[in-house]
Amino acid sequence: MPEKDKSVNTSELRGRLREARSVFVLTGAGVSAESGVPTFRGGGQAAVWKGMPFEVISSAEMVGRDLKLVWDWFDYRRGVLQTCRPNPAHDTLARWQTRFPRFTLATQNIDGLHAEAGSHGVLELHGNAWRARCLNCGSREDVRETDAGVRPPICRACGGLMRPDVVLFGEILPEDVWVEAAERAATSDVCFVVGTSAIVYPAAGLPVAAMRAGAFLVEVNPEETPLSEICDVTLRGAAGEVLPRLEF
Ligand code: BV8
DSSP: OOOOOTTSTHHHHHHHHHHOSEEEEEEOGGGGGGGTOOOSSGGGOOOEETTEEHHHHTBHHHHHHOHHHHHHHHHHHHHHHTTOOOOHHHHHHHHHTTTSSEEEEEESOOSOHHHHTTOOSOEETTEEEEEEEETTTOOEEEGGGSOTTSSSOBOTTTOOBEEEEEOOBTSOOOHHHHHHHHHHHHTOSEEEEESOOOOSTTTTHHHHHHHHTTOEEEEEOSSOOTTGGGOSEEEOSOHHHHHHHOOO
């Protein structure tokens, strides 16, 4: 079976998009790269902060060991995000939400840029950097409404300590969000994987589940990833340039 030339198959892709009843999109840090949000594995190096690989500082174990340091890390991340606005990739995906009978956008990103671009019901698989959650009662607050001088913030409901409302390494994903994402991926006609190195699980398993259920799998990424070999189409380029051009 000759090697499928995956880059030029956009005519079939356009056909699939015109017929699609259910489209599922999984995004990663790459979709926000053109907004100025640093990726984690840009250039093959895992992000490091104060000498700690991000998988260490962004871990459940670190919340137990040094919650204040975890807040410093996410205060730094929010400082970077402050100046970042959605880019044409976010805008295009927001437009797509009304183009299909069913459309699902799941993201590994905690930057909130999809929602800022107008996407509704985004499945935030790894939480959101702008939210805090009480370790005691579980109630959530917008970090921007907490006193930035008090770290960790104190829960207004019960006086407990709050933590960033993000999923850290070694922590399970929010069950309701995960179950919906897995169901939608497994019942999609077309599945896009945009701007992810597809290394972190269980998120990286969603496109595989979609492919196994018969979905037409499309990767948008300037680089090869572990998912490239199972894709029907690979669009090698920046999401902010490739997605707006995908008219159908
Ligand atoms: C869990 C929030 C149950 C915090 C994040 C199975 C096998 C191996 C390991 C595991 C496994 N199952 C579980 C694990 C452990 C672990 C894991 O996957 N480890 C990895 C490192 C191997 N998973 C977990 O711990 C998960 N929990 O499994 O719980 C459990 C419990 C106990 C014990 C065992 C199991 C929780 C994972 C979630 C962690 N939280 N984020 C924070 O942000 O700090 S993960 C974080 O890293 C992101 O959310 C994202 O998921 C990941 C980074 O990946 P990407 O987003 O893809 O970014 P990256 O930089 O890597 O790649 C960018 C890509 O974009 C590149 O390909 C680049 O080419 C491309 N690009 C660049 N520019 C552009 C572009 N593309 C398009 N356009 C551009 N312009």
